[in-house]
Amino acid sequence: MEKQTNREGIKGWLNPTRYGIERFAYWLMRLTGLGLLAYFVAHIIETSTIVDGKDAWDKMLELTQTTEGHIILALVIGMSVFHTVNGIRVMLGQGGIGVGKPGRPDYPYNKPASLNNKHKLCIYASIGLAALAMLYGLQVMFGV
Amino acid sequence: MAAIAPQTLEEKPVAVESQSKSITLRISKFNPKTESNRNFVDFTIPYKKWTTVLDAILVVKENFDHSVGVRYSCRQSSCGSCGMKINGKPALACYTKISELNSNTITVEPMDNFPIIRDLVVSFERMFSAHKKLKPYIISEDSEITKDTKEFLQTPEDVEKYLQFSNCIKCGLCNSACPTMATDSSFIGPQALAQAYRYVADNRDKGKNDRLKIIDDSHGIWRCHFAGSCSKVCPKGVDPAMAIQLLRGYLLGFRK
Missing domain, CATH: 1.10.1060.10 (Alpha-helical ferredoxin)
Structure with a gap:
């Protein structure tokens, strides 16, 4: 049946390199969304240990103070920043803001107005801001 | 002008011949009615600066394997018939020049997300x-x-x-x-x-x-x-x- 529909399926999402930075941003948006969802689930499990008493809560908090805990939190910071900034770009674009104006297309038709430099700049800024926030978070957590 | 013309006529075929290179064209062959897996068949095809992927497929049909299923019509990117996946990306075969792909192997497959009728032909x-x-x-x-x-x-x-x-x-x-x-x-x-x-x-x-x-x-x-x-x-x-x-x-x- 799969052969009949010839649908690319989930592997269509997994390779972000074929269609430029916009497709890479789409892939990263999905990845960070799933990462944040996993963090929220883990966060609920973490905070729910408080019902088992102070010792259980302190033990759980110790986990976040390890090197692995700091790295995971730094990743969460990076994912949050990218997802927020790129999310604002996508929301504005989906409202028709910054996607260019329709016009007479010229040969060789390889510069679609919707994939303009404003959007590319926003994507690079989202990645840059996420990296900066992660570095700052690592600096605070490791106290370097 | 008159002095240059005979020289050009003599030299031109040699010059064009020396520019001719070859690539390996990998064509996906699959008939969903009779087969369960997709196969790739390789052909070595000579090409020149302006040879398109569709031209290369037609060389295969003419000289090596007439059974290759491909849909085309206008050969000038106006009819939208020859869409296929070329080296992993969807493109029109008549609008894609081999020389611009910068690859010695060109893989052509049917477009994703459309049911395959046969080989490179999908259902619209x-x-x-x-x-x-x-x-x-x-x-x-x-x-x-x-x-x-x-x-x-x-x-x-x-x-x-x-x-x-x-x-x-x-x-x-x-x-x-x-x-x-x-x-x-x-x-x-x-x-x-x-x-x-x-x-x-x-x-x-x-x-x-x-x-x-x-x-x-x-x-x-x-x-x-x-x-x-x-x-x-x-x-x-x-x-x-x-x-x-x-x-x-x-x-x-x-x-x-």
């Missing part, structure tokens, strides 16, 4: 039915041919609002590149959505509300996540991603 049935569903024609009570009515005058600005979207040749490349089409079998697709915008933006048309009602569906316009791949692969500058976001503006109340 679903795309055409989605296109038809969006009422791809001017809806108006008035008619240019009715007695006592005038022609519909449009300014150049009015025309520019929809002109690029009317360039669509229904080749299906946008639907093949779309990540939502890859997983959602009911999604209308960028081709049909761009055509919905083409008519909504036309000031002669009165069917805006009908079309907006059709696309305002759980598998309609809201499934687009603005990955932009549809616009990246469009060979005619239609920019479906722009059309979809502008169309969404009507539903969100940003546009009237």
Whole structure:
């Protein structure tokens, strides 16, 4: 049946390199969304240990103070920043803001107005801001 | 000029011959009616600067394997028949020059997200039915041919609002590149959505509300996540991603 529909399926999402930075941003948006969802689930499990008493809560908090805990939190910071900034770009674009104006297309038709430099700049800024926030978070957590 | 001409005539064939190189063309062969797996068959094909992928496939058909299934017609990127996956990306075979691919091996496969009929030929049935569903024609009570009515005058600005979207040749490349089409079998697709915008933006048309009602569906316009791949692969500058976001503006109340 799969052969009949010839649908690319989930592997269509997994390779972000074929269609430029916009497709890479789409892939990263999905990845960070799933990462944040996993963090929220883990966060609920973490905070729910408080019902088992102070010792259980302190033990759980110790986990976040390890090197692995700091790295995971730094990743969460990076994912949050990218997802927020790129999310604002996508929301504005989906409202028709910054996607260019329709016009007479010229040969060789390889510069679609919707994939303009404003959007590319926003994507690079989202990645840059996420990296900066992660570095700052690592600096605070490791106290370097 | 007269002195140069004979020299050119003698030297030209030699010069052209020396520029001729060869590539390996890997063609996907698959008949879903009789086979269960896709096979790739390799052919070594000579090419020159302007040889297109379609030219190379036709060389294979003429000299090596006549059974290769390929659909083509105009050979000048106007009919939208020869869309296929070339080195992993959807493109028109007649519009893709081998020399521009910068690869010694060129793999051609049927486009993703369309059922395969045979080898490189896919079925456009679903795309055409989605296109038809969006009422791809001017809806108006008035008619240019009715007695006592005038022609519909449009300014150049009015025309520019929809002109690029009317360039669509229904080749299906946008639907093949779309990540939502890859997983959602009911999604209308960028081709049909761009055509919905083409008519909504036309000031002669009165069917805006009908079309907006059709696309305002759980598998309609809201499934687009603005990955932009549809616009990246469009060979005619239609920019479906722009059309979809502008169309969404009507539903969100940003546009009237």
